[in-house]
Amino acid sequence: MLTDRTDDELMLLARGGVEGAFDALIRRHQGRLLRLALAYTGSPALAADIAQDTFVALFRALPQYRAQGKFSAYVYSLLLNQCRMTQRAARTEARALDVLSREQNSTSSDVLRQEYRRDLEAALQGLSAKLRDAVLLRFAADLGFDEVAETLAIPVGSAKRRVFDAMAKLRDLLGES
Amino acid sequence: MTRKDVATEDLAAYLEEQLGEEQRALLDAALAHDSDAQRRLEQLKRIRDLLSAPAPELDGIDLVRGVKQALLVPAPARRARFNAWVVSGLAAAAGIVLAVGILARERDEEFRPKAALTPEAERWAGVQVHHLTQAGKAERIGAVLQKQEALAFSYTNGGPMPFEYLMIFAVDAQRQVHWFYPAYQVLGTDPESIQIGKGVTEQLLPDIIRQPFATGELTFHALFSRHPQRVLEVEGWLTKLEAGQVLEAPNAESSVQQIVARVVD
Numbered sequence: 001m002l003t004d005r006t007d008d009e010l011m012l013l014a015r016g017g018v019e020g021a022f023d024a025l026i027r028r029h030q031g032r033l034l035r036l037a038l039a040y041t042g043s044p045a046l047a048a049d050i051a052q053d054t055f056v057a058l059f060r061a062l063p064q065y066r067a068q069g070k071f072s073a074y075v076y077s078l079l080l081n082q083c084r085m086t087q088r089a090a091r092t093e094a095r096a097l098d099v100l101s102r103e104q105n106s107t108s109s110d111v112l113r114q115e116y117r118r119d120l121e122a123a124l125q126g127l128s129a130k131l132r133d134a135v136l137l138r139f140a141a142d143l144g145f146d147e148v149a150e151t152l153a154i155p156v157g158s159a160k161r162r163v164f165d166a167m168a169k170l171r172d173l174l175g176e177s
Numbered sequence: 178m179t180r181k182d183v184a185t186e187d188l189a190a191y192l193e194e195q196l197g198e199e200q201r202a203l204l205d206a207a208l209a210h211d212s213d214a215q216r217r218l219e220q221l222k223r224i225r226d227l228l229s230a231p232a233p234e235l236d237g238i239d240l241v242r243g244v245k246q247a248l249l250v251p252a253p254a255r256r257a258r259f260n261a262w263v264v265s266g267l268a269a270a271a272g273i274v275l276a277v278g279i280l281a282r283e284r285d286e287e288f289r290p291k292a293a294l295t296p297e298a299e300r301w302a303g304v305q306v307h308h309l310t311q312a313g314k315a316e317r318i319g320a321v322l323q324k325q326e327a328l329a330f331s332y333t334n335g336g337p338m339p340f341e342y343l344m345i346f347a348v349d350a351q352r353q354v355h356w357f358y359p360a361y362q363v364l365g366t367d368p369e370s371i372q373i374g375k376g377v378t379e380q381l382l383p384d385i386i387r388q389p390f391a392t393g394e395l396t397f398h399a400l401f402s403r404h405p406q407r408v409l410e411v412e413g414w415l416t417k418l419e420a421g422q423v424l425e426a427p428n429a430e431s432s433v434q435q436i437v438a439r440v441v442d
Contacts, residue, residue, distance in 0.1 A: 034235045035232055044238075052244055165186055171220050
């Protein structure tokens with residue numbers, strides 16, 4: 001079954017034209033990519049666009065892909081690039097729509113949590129890109145420290161340090177709440 | 178230990194279980210009586226939990242369809258590979274055999290173009306609606322459609338001035354709008370027309386789609402344009418139509434075509 005294949009195997013099968021291989025890759029990774037993009041942008045609409053563009057870029061990179069057991073690093077590098085490009089051309093109207101729809105869908109018990117989450121989104125924008133990428137890869141994408149390090153092309157110790165620094169900085173930015 | 182003895186970065190490392198045994202024991206001892214460190218640790222936990230928390234607003238999003246749509250805009254050097262993936266995937270999955278024909282020359286009686294372009298331009302662009310037979314083959318729909326039938330679409334876009342964008346949607350007997358292209362699945366989004374190839378004859382779009390139509394008249398719309406249109410804008414035009422009115426092309430550089438069928442149980 002395709003779902004039993006590793007990421008590298010699926011990439012090679014997709015490159016060979018095997019039906020469903022690329023679909024399986026998308027379905028395996030879309031949840032975490034969407035969550036990371038959402039944490040990065042704060043917008044579900046932008047997150048969906050970014051994750052979609054990432055998979056499109058991944059598909060178009062099939063001929064160049066090297067199966068070296070570093071699929072996560074590869075795909076999350078693509079995603080972070082898409083996030084940065086999108087952020088530069090941020091579409092504020094989409095964000096406004098998202099905020100509106102979120103508020104319409106929320107129950108009263110969610111309000112405090114959503115407020116804190118919005119504060120957290122704002123605080124994330126206050127981090128340097130290096131710290132933000134590291135902490136979001138670790139928690140929003142649920143990558144291990146070794147995968148964070150591979151994605152950012154830095155030593156594992158540096159990846160850990162960035163994550164811990166980012167958490168401390170976020171706590172400072174959020175104040176005493 | 179005082180507050181300055183316990184750095185917040187170290188608390189983060191503690192939370193992530195990344196401290197050595199000795200450091201961990203030191204922090205355990207400090208946390209036992211340092212209420213400020215305890216509070217900061219709780220704040221870090223909250224930040225971590227929120228960053229890791231599922232996002233309900235993303236539930237139900239499946240990117241497979243959107244990725245295939247986006248790949249319809251060919252990257253010239255790799256077009257052949259992409260087409261093989263999309264078309265072979267669809268065909269193999271459903272056993273589809275499409276009768277290829279030039280739509281401009283083979284319109285059905287129910288195909289009623291409404292366009293602001295010249296008849297010459299209209300001749301070269303159109304959409305075909307297909308349904309899957311029980312044998313798994315695709316056939317152009319006739320006058321009657323079963324509820325929840327599996328549908329597929331193809332388009333032709335040729336001539337001297339081909340279009341660049343396309344929307345396909347249907348309005349059922351209860352005036353419910355059903356979107357096929359672009360996909361419109363997330364509340365609060367406003368997707369735009371898909372980009373289409375030029376000089377294309379009977380290009381199969383990649384999805385097989387089922388939607389719960391109301392019984393009665395169902396009108397498929399194909400909106401060809403040279404600039405992308407937005408879903409919410411089109412829905413705005415539709416809400417302004419009186420009963421019996423049909424959607425006209427919004428400007429001189431677009432064309433709306435309708436295919437009417439009757440949905441039965």
